[in-house]
Amino acid sequence: MRVNHQTVALITGASGGLGRATARLLADRGASLILLARGQEGLEGAKREVEARGGRALVVPTDVSRFEEVQAAADIGEREFGPIDLWINNAMVSMYSPFMRMTPEEFRRIVEVTFLGSVHGTRCALERMLPRDRGVIIQVGSALAFRSIPLQSAYCASKHALQGFIESIWTELLHEKSRVQVSMVNMPALNTTQFIWTRNNLPRRMKPVGPIYQPEVGARAILFAAEHRRREWMVGYSTVEATVGEKFIPRILDRYLAHQAWEGSMSTERADPQAPSNLWEPIARDLGAHGPFDQLAHEHSPQQWLNENRARLAQLLVPAVLLLAGWIRRRRHHRGPRYPADGNRSLLPRRSASSFSDRCGRRAWRAWHAST
Ligand SMILES: NC(=O)c1ccc[n+]([C@@H]2O[C@H](COP(=O)([O-])OP(=O)(O)OC[C@H]3O[C@@H](n4cnc5c(N)ncnc54)[C@H](OP(=O)(O)O)[C@@H]3O)[C@@H](O)[C@H]2O)c1
Numbered sequence: 001m002r003v004n005h006q007t008v009a010l011i012t013g014a015s016g017g018l019g020r021a022t023a024r025l026l027a028d029r030g031a032s033l034i035l036l037a038r039g040q041e042g043l044e045g046a047k048r049e050v051e052a053r054g055g056r057a058l059v060v061p062t063d064v065s066r067f068e069e070v071q072a073a074a075d076i077g078e079r080e081f082g083p084i085d086l087w088i089n090n091a092m093v094s095m096y097s098p099f100m101r102m103t104p105e106e107f108r109r110i111v112e113v114t115f116l117g118s119v120h121g122t123r124c125a126l127e128r129m130l131p132r133d134r135g136v137i138i139q140v141g142s143a144l145a146f147r148s149i150p151l152q153s154a155y156c157a158s159k160h161a162l163q164g165f166i167e168s169i170w171t172e173l174l175h176e177k178s179r180v181q182v183s184m185v186n187m188p189a190l191n192t193t194q195f196i197w198t199r200n201n202l203p204r205r206m207k208p209v210g211p212i213y214q215p216e217v218g219a220r221a222i223l224f225a226a227e228h229r230r231r232e233w234m235v236g237y238s239t240v241e242a243t244v245g246e247k248f249i250p251r252i253l254d255r256y257l258a259h260q261a262w263e264g265s266m267s268t269e270r271a272d273p274q275a276p277s278n279l280w281e282p283i284a285r286d287l288g289a290h291g292p293f294d295q296l297a298h299e300h301s302p303q304q305w306l307n308e309n310r311a312r313l314a315q316l317l318v319p320a321v322l323l324l325a326g327w328i329r330r331r332r333h334h335r336g337p338r339y340p341a342d343g344n345r346s347l348l349p350r351r352s353a354s355s356f357s358d359r360c361g362r363r364a365w366r367a368w369h370a371s372t
Pocket of ligand 1: 012013014015016017018019036037038039040042062063064065089090091092093113117140141142143187188189190191192193194195208278281282283
C-alpha cells in the first residue's frame with residue numbers, strides 16, 4: 001500500500017509517545033487518522049498537530065482493554081472517514097518494579113492493555129479487512145518480546161505473548177490465502193512519554209537500557225513497514241542484538257541483565273513516589289511525543305537504513321562481488337603456475353598469495369620432491 005491522502009489509518013495510543021509521532025508522520029502524507037487513547041488532552045493535541053500538517057483527524061477516547069470500546073471506535077471512524085486501510089496497534093502501559101512488589105491487579109492491568117488491547121485491535125481490524133481482502137495491520141513489538149529484562153515482567157510477558165499471537169495469525173492468514181498484511185515492527189528503546197508517566201516502584205527514576213532513539217525513528221519504521229510487505233522488522237542494532245543473543249547465549253544474558261538492566265535502568269535522580277502514572281487513568285495533560293532524553297536520543301538508525309535499503313544494496317553488492325571474483329581469477333591466471341609444471345599440485349596447499357602459505361607450499365613441495 002501507499003500512504004497518501006486517500007489512506008484511512010487508525011492508531012491506538014495516539015495521545016503520546018510513538019503513536020503521536022506516527023500520527024504526525026502519516027499526517028504529512030495527508031492521511032485521515034482515527035486517533036485512539038484515553039487522555040482527551042493528549043488526543044486533542046495530536047488532532048491539532050495532524051490538522052496543521054494537512055491530515056484529517058478524528059479523536060475517539062477509548063480504553064483498548066475493553067473490546068466493545070475498540071469496536072465502537074472503529075465503527076465511528078469508518079462512518080466518518082470510510083474503510084480503514086491501516087490499523088496500528090501501539091497502545092501500552094507498563095510499570096517499573098520487581099515482580100514481587102507488584103499487586104496481581106497491576107500485573108493483570110498491564111497484560112489487559114498491552115497484550116489484550118492489541119488482540120482486540122487485531123480482531124476489530126480483521127473483521128473489517130478480511131471480507132475486503134485488503135488492509136494492513138501493524139503490530140508494534142519490542143526487543144523485549146525476544147529477551148526479557150528485570151523490573152518490567154508484565155510488559156515483557158505481554159510483548160512475548162503478542163509475538164506468539166501474531167505468529168498464529170500469520171499462519172491462519174496464509175492458510176486462508178488472505179491478502180491482508182500483518183507486520184510486526186520491533187522497536188528499540190525510544191525517548192517517549194512512557195518515561196514520564198509509567199508507574200515507578202523503584203527508588204530512582206528510570207532510564208532506557210542501551211542506545212535510545214527518538215520516537216520519529218520508530219514512526220518512520222512503521223510507515224515503511226506499512227508500505228513494504230514484510231513479516232517482521234527489527235528496528236535498531238540493539239533489537240537485533242537482543243534476538244541473536246537470546247538464541248545463542250541466553251544464560252550469559254541472564255547474568256549480564258541481572259545487573260546491567262537492574263542498576264542500568266535507574267538514573268541517579270530520586271523518584272517521586274507521588275508522581276502521577278497512567279496505569280489506571282490517563283494523565284490529564286498534553287505531553288507531546290518525546291520523553292525526557294532528547295539529549296541522549298539518536299535521530300537516525302543506520303541499521304534501519306540498511307534494513308530498508310537491503311534490496312538495493314544487494315543489487316549493488318552482487319555485481320561488485322562478481323567483478324572482484326573475476327579480477328582475482330584473472331590475476332591468478334596471469335601469474336602462471338607457482339610450482340614446477342611437473343609437480344603434483346593437488347598435494348600442495350591450495351591457498352594463494354599469502355607469503356606464509358607460499359613458504360609452507362614450497363617447503364612441502366621440496367620435501368615431497370626429495371622423497372621421490
Ligand atoms: N518507548 C520505548 O522504549 C519502547 C521500546 C520498545 C517498544 N515500544 C513500544 O512502542 C509502543 C508505544 O510505546 P510508547 O513508548 O510510545 O508509550 P507511551 O509513551 O507510554 O504511550 C502509550 C500510549 O498508549 C496509550 N494508552 C495507555 N493505556 C491505554 C489504554 N488502556 N487504552 C488506550 N490507550 C492507552 C497512552 O495514552 P493514554 O494514557 O492517554 O490512554 C499513550 O498514548 C508500545 O507498543 C511499546 O511497547 C516502546
